[in-house]
Amino acid sequence: xxxxxxxxxxxxxxxxxxxxxxxxxxxxxxxxxxxxxxxxxxxxxxxxxxxxxxxxxxxxxxxxxxxxxxxxxxxxxxxxxxxxxxxxxxxxxxxxxxxxxxxxxxxxxxxxxxxxxxxxxxxxxxxxxxxxxxxxxxxxxxxxxxxxxxxxxxxxxxxxxxxxxxxxxxxxxxxxxxxxxxxxxxxxxxxxxxxxxxxxxxxxxxx
Numbered sequence: 001x002x003x004x005x006x007x008x009x010x011x012x013x014x015x016x017x018x019x020x021x022x023x024x025x026x027x028x029x030x031x032x033x034x035x036x037x038x039x040x041x042x043x044x045x046x047x048x049x050x051x052x053x054x055x056x057x058x059x060x061x062x063x064x065x066x067x068x069x070x071x072x073x074x075x076x077x078x079x080x081x082x083x084x085x086x087x088x089x090x091x092x093x094x095x096x097x098x099x100x101x102x103x104x105x106x107x108x109x110x111x112x113x114x115x116x117x118x119x120x121x122x123x124x125x126x127x128x129x130x131x132x133x134x135x136x137x138x139x140x141x142x143x144x145x146x147x148x149x150x151x152x153x154x155x156x157x158x159x160x161x162x163x164x165x166x167x168x169x170x171x172x173x174x175x176x177x178x179x180x181x182x183x184x185x186x187x188x189x190x191x192x193x194x195x196x197x198x199x200x201x202x203x204x205x206x207x
Contacts, residue, residue, distance in 0.1 A: 001108040003059050003101050004040040011039065014059065014098045016108040024092040027063045032099070035059040041103040048103060060100035067093045 002015040008023025027033055038057040041048045048054045069091040076085040101108040 001041070001043040001101050001103070001106070001111075003038055003042070003057065005035045005059055006037040006039055007035060014101070016098055016101055016112055018098045019064070019095060020098075021067060021069070021093045021095050023094070024066070025063075025094045027094065029063050029065050031063045033061055033063065033096075035061055041101065043103060043106060054103070056104045058100070058102045059098065061096040061098050064095040064097055067095055069093055 002013060004011055004013050006012075007025075010023070012020055012022070014020060025033070036053075038054045038059050039050050039052060041054050041057045048057065050057075071088050071090050074085075074087040074089065077083070099109065
């Protein structure tokens, strides 16, 4: 549900919870006020248009604070007359928050309360389900842990493997035979001496 209101010579479209800045009003922060000039109220497909105001509509707002708008510059210049006027202005504003939009017997604030209560009930339900599931998970984890402990206690312990032989026993093993060395060179020379000398080949001169 939303409405179109008029204040300070301007029109604003507002709904429940809207914060807006309007022209300065003679009110104090924290005060609740009625915005009497309601030009239009729409609720879904139903729309009430005022001529100029909607008779059975009401919009309420809470005053949050007073503020000032951005600075605007006004500059006037007349050529050949040496006339230059520069002025600055900051508009005084009142910040409002809409707390109620009503059309006839239908209230946006009441509907919002119902929705919030339903959402709170849903959140509580989800929290309870999550807490129950967490408790069940914790109990299951404890049960599995106890079962693992019982299985570990029932399993016999394995014997420790035999220790390696000491280094002294390894030292007693016979050393590998050294590879045979090649025959000395002297024996090879003696074999060459014993072999019969080769006779030179005969030539035609010898005949």
